[in-house]
Amino acid sequence: MTTLATEILAASPPATAPVPCSHCGQDVPRGLVEVESQLQFCCAGCRAVYDAIHACGLEAYYRLRNAAVAPPKPSESTFESFDAPAFHKLFVQQQSQTVASVDLMLEGVTCAACVWLIERLPHVLPGVIEARLSLRQAIVRVTWNTRELSLSRIGRTLNGLGYTPHPAKGLPRKQLARIEVRKRLIDLAVAGAIAGNAMLVACALYAGRGGRMEDSYREFFRWISAVLGILSLAWPGAGFFRGAIAAVRLRTVNFDVPIVLGLLAGGVAGIVNVILNRGEVYFDSLSVLVFLLLVGRFLQFRQQRRADDAVELLFCLAPSTCRTVRQGDRIEEMPIEAVVSGDLIEVLSGQTIAADGVVESGQSHVLQALLTGEAEPVPVGVGDKVYGGVPNQGASLRIRVSQVGADSRVGRLMRVVERGVAEKPAIVQFTDRIAARFVLVVTLAAAGTFAYWSRFDVAAAVDHAVALLIVCCPCVLGLATPVTLAVAIGRLARRDILVKSGAAIEKLARRGQILLDKTGTLTFGQLRLVCWHVEGFASTGDEQFKPLVAALERQSQHPVARAFCQALAAFELPAAQSALLHDVKEQPNGGIRAMLGSQAVHVGSPAFVNRAGISVPPSLARLQHELEQVGTTVVLVAVDGNAVALAGFGDQIRDDSRWAVHALHELDWDEQILSGDSQSVVRKVARAVGIDPSRATGEMTPEAKLALVREYQGRCLTVMVGDGVNDAAALAAADVGIAVHGGAEASLAAADVYIASPGLTPLVHLVTAARKTMRTIRVNLAISLVYNLVAAALAATGKMSPLICAILMPVSSATVLSLAMASIRRIDRKTPRNAEDKP
Amino acid sequence: MSVLYIVLPLAIVMAGVALTAFILSVRKGQFDDLDTPPLRMLFDDEPNDRRKD
Numbered sequence: 073m074t075t076l077a078t079e080i081l082a083a084s085p086p087a088t089a090p091v092p093c094s095h096c097g098q099d100v101p102r103g104l105v106e107v108e109s110q111l112q113f114c115c116a117g118c119r120a121v122y123d124a125i126h127a128c129g130l131e132a133y134y135r136l137r138n139a140a141v142a143p144p145k146p147s148e149s150t151f152e153s154f155d156a157p158a159f160h161k162l163f164v165q166q167q168s169q170t171v172a173s174v175d176l177m178l179e180g181v182t183c184a185a186c187v188w189l190i191e192r193l194p195h196v197l198p199g200v201i202e203a204r205l206s207l208r209q210a211i212v213r214v215t216w217n218t219r220e221l222s223l224s225r226i227g228r229t230l231n232g233l234g235y236t237p238h239p240a241k242g243l244p245r246k247q248l249a250r251i252e253v254r255k256r257l258i259d260l261a262v263a264g265a266i267a268g269n270a271m272l273v274a275c276a277l278y279a280g281r282g283g284r285m286e287d288s289y290r291e292f293f294r295w296i297s298a299v300l301g302i303l304s305l306a307w308p309g310a311g312f313f314r315g316a317i318a319a320v321r322l323r324t325v326n327f328d329v330p331i332v333l334g335l336l337a338g339g340v341a342g343i344v345n346v347i348l349n350r351g352e353v354y355f356d357s358l359s360v361l362v363f364l365l366l367v368g369r370f371l372q373f374r375q376q377r378r379a380d381d382a383v384e385l386l387f388c389l390a391p392s393t394c395r396t397v398r399q400g401d402r403i404e405e406m407p408i409e410a411v412v413s414g415d416l417i418e419v420l421s422g423q424t425i426a427a428d429g430v431v432e433s434g435q436s437h438v439l440q441a442l443l444t445g446e447a448e449p450v451p452v453g454v455g456d457k458v459y460g461g462v463p464n465q466g467a468s469l470r471i472r473v474s475q476v477g478a479d480s481r482v483g484r485l486m487r488v489v490e491r492g493v494a495e496k497p498a499i500v501q502f503t504d505r506i507a508a509r510f511v512l513v514v515t516l517a518a519a520g521t522f523a524y525w526s527r528f529d530v531a532a533a534v535d536h537a538v539a540l541l542i543v544c545c546p547c548v549l550g551l552a553t554p555v556t557l558a559v560a561i562g563r564l565a566r567r568d569i570l571v572k573s574g575a576a577i578e579k580l581a582r583r584g585q586i587l588l589d590k591t592g593t594l595t596f597g598q599l600r601l602v603c604w605h606v607e608g609f610a611s612t613g614d615e616q617f618k619p620l621v622a623a624l625e626r627q628s629q630h631p632v633a634r635a636f637c638q639a640l641a642a643f644e645l646p647a648a649q650s651a652l653l654h655d656v657k658e659q660p661n662g663g664i665r666a667m668l669g670s671q672a673v674h675v676g677s678p679a680f681v682n683r684a685g686i687s688v689p690p691s692l693a694r695l696q697h698e699l700e701q702v703g704t705t706v707v708l709v710a711v712d713g714n715a716v717a718l719a720g721f722g723d724q725i726r727d728d729s730r731w732a733v734h735a736l737h738e739l740d741w742d743e744q745i746l747s748g749d750s751q752s753v754v755r756k757v758a759r760a761v762g763i764d765p766s767r768a769t770g771e772m773t774p775e776a777k778l779a780l781v782r783e784y785q786g787r788c789l790t791v792m793v794g795d796g797v798n799d800a801a802a803l804a805a806a807d808v809g810i811a812v813h814g815g816a817e818a819s820l821a822a823a824d825v826y827i828a829s830p831g832l833t834p835l836v837h838l839v840t841a842a843r844k845t846m847r848t849i850r851v852n853l854a855i856s857l858v859y860n861l862v863a864a865a866l867a868a869t870g871k872m873s874p875l876i877c878a879i880l881m882p883v884s885s886a887t888v889l890s891l892a893m894a895s896i897r898r899i900d901r902k903t904p905r906n907a908e909d910k911p
Numbered sequence: 912m913s914v915l916y917i918v919l920p921l922a923i924v925m926a927g928v929a930l931t932a933f934i935l936s937v938r939k940g941q942f943d944d945l946d947t948p949p950l951r952m953l954f955d956d957e958p959n960d961r962r963k964d
Contacts (some may be wrong), residue, residue, distance in 0.1 A: 089915045136954070184950040191951070207947040254937050261937070289915060293941055296919060 085178040093120040095234075096605050097140030103644040118145045121234035128196040130189055136184035140279045140411035144180050144234030151227030151237075153393035157411035163239040164235075165222070167708070171201065173215040173701040174223065175240040178230065180693065181210040186547045197221060197229055209381055211240050223901050238388045239407075246384070246805065249377060256373060258422070262368050263308035267356075267363040270300045274356035276355060294353050298346045301355025309362045325508040326676070330363065331550055334512065337518075349531065354542055357877055364885055368554035369881060372574055374905065375561040379570035383826050390817050394419070394426035397470060413473055420550070423631045427460040429471040436466030439598065440798040442816040443481065445748025445772070447591045448601065448705075449721035449748050451661070461797060482818065485774055485797050489822050492778055492805035496567065502552055502578050502846070506853065512529035514544045521868040532870065539866035543877050544860050552852045552888040560845040560891065568829035569838050575806045576824040577877040579847035580839050583740045584789030587781065588733075589749035590757050590768075592795040592833070593812050599631055601639035603720030605701060607692050617709055619643040624664045624675050627656055632707060634662075635721050681708040688715040703753055724736040729761045732832035737762075739839055742789075746772050748798050777802040790873045793835065795819055854886045859884040 090099035094111045094644045095118035105112060113119040121144045125133055131330040153159055164174045178190070190212055193203035200219030205212045214226055221414070230237045241247075275647045277285075277293050305313075310333065315328030338354040343349035396404050410419065416432065419425050425438070437449035440462050449465050452458055458471060459481045477483050518537045525533035557574035564571055571577060606614050622640035625633040645653070649668070656666040664677010665684070674684050678696055681688070688696070688708065692715055696706045699720045709717040733743055745753045745768045751770035758768035773781070777792075778801040784790045785807065792799065792806035795815035803809030804822035811823035813830040820826055827834045863880055866872040936942065 184953070187947055188954045191954075205947060206944045250943055252942075252944070255938050256938075257942055260933050261930060261933050265926055269926055286912075289912065293914065294920075298925070300923075428963065711916050877917065906929075 079856045090141075093118050093143070095119070095125075095330065096143045100144060101642065101644075105378075115143050117146055118232070120146055122230065124229075125189070126141065128192075130192055130196070130233075133185050133189045136188050137183060139183065141182055143542040144232060145236070146231050147236045149231070150395075151224040151405075152226045153405035153407060154239075155225040156406045156410065157484075159239070159407045160223075162407055162409055167215065170217050170219045171215060172218050173204070175213050175243060176227075176230070176237040177209075177211050177240045177385060178237055179206065179210075179233040180207075180235050183207065186235070191237065191484075192228070193226070195231070197226060199226055199647075202224065203751060208378075210385060212237075217406065224515070224579075236434060237481050239392055241388050242384055244674070247378070253351065253374075256366075256370050259308040259311065260363075260370050263359065263363040263366050266300050266304040266629055267359040268360040269354045270297055273297045273300065277353075292785065294346050294349075296356045297353055299345060301339065301342060301353075301358050304355075304359040304362050305335055307871060308366055309335060312362075312365070324504070325511055326504045327507045327550065330507055330511045330514065330544075333362070333514070334541050334544065339539050340800065341538040351531065352539075354538070354877070359543060359880055359883060364882075365550040368551040368558075371558040372554035372561070375565070376572055376574065379565055379572050379826075382565070382570050382828070383820050386820060387827075388816055391424050391426070394423075405780065411473055411476055413476055415473045415668050415688075417471050417473060418468060419464045419471060421464060421466060424463050425458055425460050425469075427471075427473045427821075428475040429458060429473040431456050431458060432472050432835070433466055434472045436464055436470040436629075438462045438470050439465050439631070441591045441597045443589045443798060444799055445589070447595060447597060447753070447795060448751055461844055465629075465634060467629050472675075482797055485693070485800065486818055488778060488801040489804050489818060492781075492801040493801075493822070498897065501575055502849075508542075510628040514541065517544070517864055517868065524868075525870065536867055536870050536872070539872045539877060540864055543863035543867055543872060543880065551885055552892045553849050555889060556845060556848050556852070556892040560841060564838065564841055567834060567837060568827065568836050569827055570826040571824070571838075572826070573824050577705055577842045577845055579808050580791065580842035581790060582789050583805070584742070584791065585784045586736060586741045586743050586793065587777075587784075587793045587806070588745050589721065589741060589747055589792075589794035589796065589799050590745055590754055591769075592814060593898075594729045594745070594757055594761055595716040595725050595791055597723065599635040599705070599721045600724040600725050601635060601719055602704060602722045603695075604717070604718045605695055605719075607689055615643070617711070620649070620668065620673065620711075621654060621675055621719075622707055623650055624656065624673065628658050630658075630661070632705060632721055636719070638705070639891070668711075671712040672710075673712075674708070676707060678706055678708055681710050684710070685708045686713055686715055692718050702756060726831050727756060728831045731763045732836050733763060735836040736839065739836075739843075741839070742788075743767065743797075745769065746777050746794075748772055748800070774798040774801050776807055781805045793832075848892060852892055853893065856884060856888050859887075 079554055092098065093100050093113045093114035095113060098114055100114045104114065111122070113122065118289045125131065132314050157293045160172075163875045166172045168825065170341045172557060177648065180186075181190070184207075190205045191203050193198045193214065200214060200216045200428060202215045212230075216223070216226060216312055227237050261594070273293055273296050275299070276491040277290065279285075280293075312331050316332040319326040319329055320676055324469065330572060335358060338358045341351070342355050342358070345353055391408055394408050394411060395418040396406050396411065397418055398404050399875065411427055417426055417429070418902050421436070428510055431452055431454050433454060435451075435453045436449050438458055439449045440446050440459070443459055443462055450748045452469070453464075458469070458515045460476075460483045474552060475481075475483075478487070484883075500785045520542050521540050522537040523816050525536050557577060559573045559575055563576065588594055604614065604618075618640050622637060623641040623645035625636040625640070627633075652669045654667050658664050659676070659680060661677075662680035662683075665673060665676075666673045674681050674686060677689070692708070695718055696708070699706050699718075703722065705721040707719045707721065708715050709719070736743060744752055744764050746760050747757075747768075747770050747848075751771055754770035755765040769780075774797075777799060781792055781802045782805060785805075787810075791808045791810065792802045793810045793812060794800075794803055795812045797816045797818045799811075800816070800818040800822040803819055808825065809819075809823040810825045810827060811819040812832070812835075815823075816827075827838070859880070861879075863884075866876065
């Protein structure tokens with residue numbers, strides 16, 4: 073046995089300088105370096121893609137690329153579902169009889185070289201007319217001749233080049249969003265053009281003051297200015313009026329109300345003054361105001377749109393096809409949308425089950441964590457009910473579909489989600505609360521000004537009151553707040569935190585109740601190797617059996633074997649040893665038995681090892697007992713009749729969970745755990761991460777989670793953090809819903825924020841950044857208040873001329889805006905960047 | 912100075928023409944993707960110095 077161990081150790085190659093992979097540029101694992109070859113590959117995917125790129129004569133790709141990329145993982149699919157009539161009906165636009173186009177979302181698009189490579193498609197595949205890639209969205213529009221070429225061929229080629237294609241879903245929504253962006257851009261352009269011209273006209277008017285301009289010219293300029301100003305209010309400014317009217321109808325005050333108040337007062341007074349040919353016109357100030365406000369809103373909208381786009385890309389990655397078994401055992405790949413109740417579908421190992429149904433043949437394990445919160449895989453066999461959206465972790469299954477779409481379990485849960493969204497109570501936003509006070513104070517001040525001056529001269533009283541309304545127009549909140557939010561959302565997005573609404577940042581800056589899901593949020597949500605113990609071989613290190621175990625477990629599809637392979641991926645059994653390996657036999661739900669030369673090797677459950685008549689040393693038996701007490705799955709490794717090593721598997725708590733829970737507590741958030749898993753497991757996790765076990769509730773149904781969120785909502789701000797379909801309703805109903813990495817589609821759609829990198833550290837970053845953003849907004853508010861006080865005092869005493877107004881307003885905007893930018897940069901420096909910063 | 916009655920409206924009309932051109936280009940989708948086209952123009956039509964590895 074000792075000789076065996078040393079042999080395995082001796083066979084591993086000596087340490088050398090890392091060799092970069094010829095395709096992706098990352099280091100090639102030592103075991104895969106081919107000594108005599110010029111080309112080195114880190115994985116089969118890189119080799120395949122490298123060959124495909126060369127076969128197509130596209131080597132220039134490597135010259136254009138300027139950074140290492142992630143190793144591609146080409147799909148093994150044949151993409152025959154791309155040719156199904158149902159697929160064409162759903163995703164393909166027929167341009168003419170022979171020409172069609174399709175939008176495909178591609179995995180692995182990173183840089184300019186990808187644009188070049190993908191847009192070379194017409195040179196590689198005759199029949200493709202055009203390929204246009206949008207780099208940010210990673211969506212390529214392929215136009216091709218349907219007579220010359222099938223879509224599956226295009227799919228296979230793209231896949232071969234390292235970009236696995238998926239049909240782009242949600243196109244109608246994308247189209248609507250595109251129209252919205254265009255509309256806002258046009259509004260912005262019109263407002264900008266009018267503001268510029270109105271300013272020029274105003275300059276002429278100011279220059280001609282004091283009788284240096286003939287009256288007829290002055291009148292002409294005033295009329296031009298009025299036409300431009302009214303155009304600005306009526307076209308790009310119409311959005312503010314619509315928003316204010318909607319708010320008044322609901323008997324609330326939002327930020328559009330004070331803006332409209334100022335615009336309306338200035339507009340009406342200006343028109344009257346132009347017609348009567350007396351007093352001042354304010355149209356230059358008004359049109360600049362409209363433009364600046366639109367700039368702020370456009371920036372915030374664009375950042376939110378980017379976050380939304382990034383989340384939508386994930387929807388496209390969800391499997392869109394399934395394997396249907398037709399007559400005579402013929403397998404046909406077709407879009408999930410085309411599956412109907414009564415179909416027989418095949419779900420291979422590792423695939424996601426497409427629809428609810430009953431198992432007709434096969435035996436496997438399914439991981440229901442996203443649906444129910446259970447972390448342990450559930451065994452299923454013939455006659456068992458399985459649910460769509462659940463990954464099949466064991467052998468392949470054949471399932472008779474019983475429910476699809478809205479009738480399926482996920483569909484029913486989605487209806488609960490919709491109810492959660494519909495009944496979400498409106499929370500009064502910070503800016504709207506400020507707006508309400510603002511309106512009150514400004515109207516009172518204007519009324520006071522009018523009352524005071526009307527004793528002397530009614531016309532002057534109107535002028536002074538109007539001037540006050542215009543200069544007090546809340547430019548800072550209208551411009552600086554959206555810009556500050558936009559910058560914050562942009563910076564968070566660079567750290568993989570996608571914020572879909574600015575209101576979420578405002579709410580997260582407060583304090584309240586934070587409800588955490590367990591499976592997949594605090595824990596990894598899948599089986600992981602949590603313990604590896606080798607009996608009595610301290611001299612040769614802990615790793616000596618790992619290559620052997622890895623080689624055996626690669627032969628199995630059991631969830632535990634999968635977890636083993638994942639943990640031991642870096643361990644390769646040297647060729648000399650694997651040649652000796654024979655007679656590998658797997659006993660379902662027991663373990664694997666094999667021969668290494670003349671020695672028998674057993675890897676499996678304690679029961680399986682005991683049945684083989686193998687003695688377990690007392691120290692291992694004790695450890696096994698301890699682990700089983702806390703719900704860990706134990707695997708024993710025996711060589712030549714002796715148990716030599718023990719591995720423990722469980723749903724491991726994420727490394728940063730404890731730190732994040734502590735940090736959130738420090739930030740005054742009250743934490744609680746909600747889970748669908750059993751009470752004892754949930755309590756154990758609560759203790760481990762430092763939450764009072766009495767604040768951890770297990771065995772919660774999606775409805776119960778929703779009810780609990782509702783219950784808290786009356787009392788305090790509620791934030792829900794989760795990943796599963798079972799959390800989606802609670803995510804939608806909470807004041808802020810945060811979906812974490814690896815979550816189900818439903819939870820992504822329901823949440824306001826999506827954290828796209830694993831772990832809970834980003835959650836702490838998000839809360840810290842939200843607080844700092846709101847602090848910036850408050851500081852800006854205070855500064856602008858000073859501006860407004862000065863201006864209001866000038867206006868009320870009748871010292872405010874339109875010239876001062878025209879200078880003061882842009883200067884105040886510029887000050888506040890530059891302050892917003894500067895403070896945000898400070899936020900970025902101060903927030904801890906990585907998990908390493910934790911104490 | 913009466914030339915102002917012609918020149919000022921003319922200036923505004925010219926601004927309007929430019930604005931219309933911008934609006935048309937937005938509606939045609941020229942501003943939908945601002946990331947890819949600046950890269951696309953950097954690629955040669957046919958790379959003529961193929962490097963041998």
